[in-house]
Amino acid sequence: MKISYSDRLSATGYLFVLPAALVMILFTLYPFILALWNSLFTGFAQNLQYVGLQNYIRLFTSSRFWNSLFVTILFTAVSSGISGFLGFLAANWLVSRGVRFGQFFTAIIFLPYVVTPAIATLVWQYMFDRRFGILNAALNSVGLNGVAWLGSPVSAMLSLILVQVWFTVGYNLVIFSSGLQAIPKDYYESASIDGATESQQVRLITLPLIVPTVVLVLVLSLLSGFVNSFVIAQILTGGGPFRATEVLMLLIYKTAFEGFDIPRANALTLVMFLLLFSTSYMLQKWQDRVYHGLY
Template identity: 30%
Template sequence: MAEVKAKVPRKKASKRQKKDWFAGYVLIAPVTIGLLVFYIWPFIQNFWFSFNDVNKFNMSTFVGLANYKEMLGDKEVWRTFGNTLKYVVITVPLGLFLSILLAALLNAKIKGKSIYRTLYFLPSVTMSAAVAMVWKWMYNEQMGILNSALKAVGGKGHNWMTDPHTALFGIMVVGLWMTVGYNMIILLAGMQGISKSYYEAAAIDGAGAVTQFFKITIPMLTPTVFFVMITSIISGFQVFDTVYMMVGKANPAYESTQTVVMLFYRQAFDYGHKGYAAAISILIFLAIMLVTVIQMIGQKKWVNYD
């Protein structure tokens, strides 16, 4: 016969435990409320709006999947999505390479490391609008410092931000300039967390600096690299402020630089098509989620935390 297990009576929580629980709930309450009010509820509301025709006065009419059907057949949506994808595909690998390179250089024994770290990190804490305006002036056709430098050495100036073939690449340079320093700090922290005993053992075996970098630093830094890659892809899909400040509607390069988040903004606030804009935002969310899931699967495959 099966043994009957006796039920163990649950112990009542003591006053001290209840006080600890209450203190814990009080401490997490601000963050929890903030997430609910500013993230979770707006997302639910936005998801509902994507199934409605919402006018400028927030009066909604349920239209089902009409917004999604229109979006799937809208060439402008896929053109802007293509621009965004091009931005991500180019800036994320290049930015990751530059960040790792700078982190490795600043992790070495050189003079003035703290000064270099500060200089590289400053762009990431500077207001995006200010950065965009400065770079817009640098790209200026008439008096921009870039064209002035080219003319000084006998070259010809170029219409950097009005040429559809170069405008998006100009924005990529600005994006890299703003994010490389931040990612460098994260990667540098990851490098400094690697035990020096690995390098000492490799040096005893005769491994040089390059071999140590590829055989020790990169494998041990993989979790940090995955984190930086995921956050960079997410921010790349959400690029908006630099494009908005540097390229206007009257710019000939407007179509070649417009991102999907820019299209969302235009539809929601310029044209008042909030339901359609909500459907576009859901597309952005699904794209980011898909890429993140793929990244997480790859992380579990290549990284062993045990």
């Protein structure tokens, strides 16, 4: 029997995928499956007892979990919204108003994205400090009273969001700039000949055409919101006050490492994974519908 050319190509394909797939299966998927299996038990290390879905039931009946879920969604939604909006505005200025030194501005605003999150957040925490922080010092110097930035549930959440916006706004700016640059200039020219104002142009031309960019920004914000939320909440507030900033990632960490309840932490993780997965999937579907509906 002769081995066909395309079979040979396929074989090469599997060979080429092999190193990456091995690492992924061994070191990501297999531990993940072990973690899921572990979520059906209770106890520690060698003293495990099978309890079926009890960890999940306990989870869904725990107000702490629902609080965390709410806090996570709030944090992610508001910070993505603000950061995306600011990024879009800035990109729009850069692209449509012919601002000079665009590269320079973009690079500077992007800078926070490369800074080690743990360190940047620590610095923010110090800046927020009620007594020693430079933010309150600045307020005092213009005659205003200092604020307990992290001392009340609402202001603590807003402070967290501020830091996340700081991290991501430059990144969103870059993505939006490229999305905007891809829109042909003559669309705008003919629109302004027809007498459309700038805001009309944005609403009628720009927004519909950058739906894929918006979705990309949302998916990426979602991911970075989940990942960053842990570092930010852990360092800025430790989840407080009154669990107002106890995001899911932090709850998972506390459950595992402070409470030594690894099975429960694993159950939490699965719930979070499903949440992330379904949200990004739905966003993708939404993009397909809206975007392809236009043509």
